Amino acid sequence: MRAIQVREVGGPDVLQLADVETPEPGPGEVLVDIGAAGVNYIDTYQRSGLYPLPTPFVLGIEGAGTVVAVGEGVSGVAAGDRVAWKDALGSYAEQAVVPASQAVPVTAEVSDELAAALMLQGMTAHYLATSLYPVQPGDWVVVHAGAGGVGLLLTQIVKLRGGRVLATVSTAEKAELATAAGADVIASYEDFSERARDVTDGAGVACVYDGVGQATFEGSLDALRVRGTMALFGAASGPVPPFNPQQLNAKGSLFLTRPTLAHYTRDRAELTARAQDLLGWVGAEKLDVRIGGRYPLVEAGRAHEDLEARRTTGKLLLLP
Structure with missing residues (x-):
């Protein structure tokens, strides 16, 4: 073999x-x-x-x-x-x-x-949008690396749930892909926190789904609304250095979590339920x-x- x-x-x-x-x-x-x-x-x-x-x-x-x-x-x-x-x-x-x-x-x-x-990427996107922070109709969220494997699927699932997406990308080609997946607003990695405040009339977004890590962490916290959720699910740019948890208080009693897929597919029932959703959406042409x-x-x-x-x-x- x-x-x-x-x-x-x-x-x-x-x-x-x-x-x-x-x-x-x-x-x-x-x-x-x-x-x-x-x-x-x-x-x-x-x-x-x-x-x-x-x-x-x-x-x-x-x-x-x-x-x-x-x-x-x-x-x-x-x-x-x-x-x-x-x-x-x-x-x-x-x-x-x-x-x-x-x-x-x-x-x-x-x-x-x-x-x-x-x-792997589909189930990650599924638990992020349906379990870690269950997106509600009208919610604004940030999806980092919006043209990546997780980002494209996550954007579509957020939209299926009635949410709105600000996606970060690094090139014009990736902006087109993220937009085609349903992203409402495209931002660069340099200005996404300001754009997040702009589209929410200063309030901030409900959740930031961050698989980039070190390069986006501070800006992601700044993009959140009071009691917003920071889902740090990856570190493509490197690990986040140690920080003072008091920042979560100062920025609005924020929630910070570092999840992994294994903890959201802990038994056969949870695993198959997520898979059935994803495969069903693909079969019905609701998920590209x-x-x-x-x-x-x-x-x-x-x-x-x-x-x-x-x-x-x-x-x-x-x-x-």
Whole structure:
């Protein structure tokens, strides 16, 4: 079986195509022929050693495909079923073992590519807009990196819930993409907090969804209304340095949270409910998934280079 194996951590050049032994599904697991695998920032952290893993390992945690075998004790999933997942290490490969508890059914209306593109970023956007801060009709929110994979999906979900979006972008091309996704106002990373005050008549926005981190953190706090919510769900520009929590008081009794998807998909019921919403919206053409790049498995390194250089929009996929 061909897979992208990391023998030593480092830059994108450590991603090498290798022949590895086909995994066998153990108890509670399924073996899947992978149709598409998602490329995510967490993959770059694991590749570089920022998130350490024992080497050698096969990279990738997200994908979609067809079940070919099931392990002992598996029920509800059978060979021939199409499934997708967001948390199964080893997904940069032709086949992968996936915990049956993490494998969500994929409807016939949704391709492997779209399903793989939805799992991690789509579920992140879903919990942000529906659970962490449930957007209410008329709410103004800021979505940072509005043309990114999460940003494009998050903007659409906010709009489905009746909210209004101020999206930040870095180029004219990305502004067009964010606008097409439904963003009401486009702002730069330099002036977004002032624009947020302008569109809310000085009040500030209900929530800032911030996956950028260090570069936007102070401005994000300044953009919030009294008792507004700062959802710091990523750090694409680097981690936020330590700060005095008294700032939250001074700026309006703000709420600050640093969430992770795992805590919003804690059981099978929550996982499948989010997946059903997302896949249903895609099937009904209420949610558009932008695939920004498709790469053959052997070009995983190039996909990482493009992602880290911020040359991409939407979702990147590897196609085994």
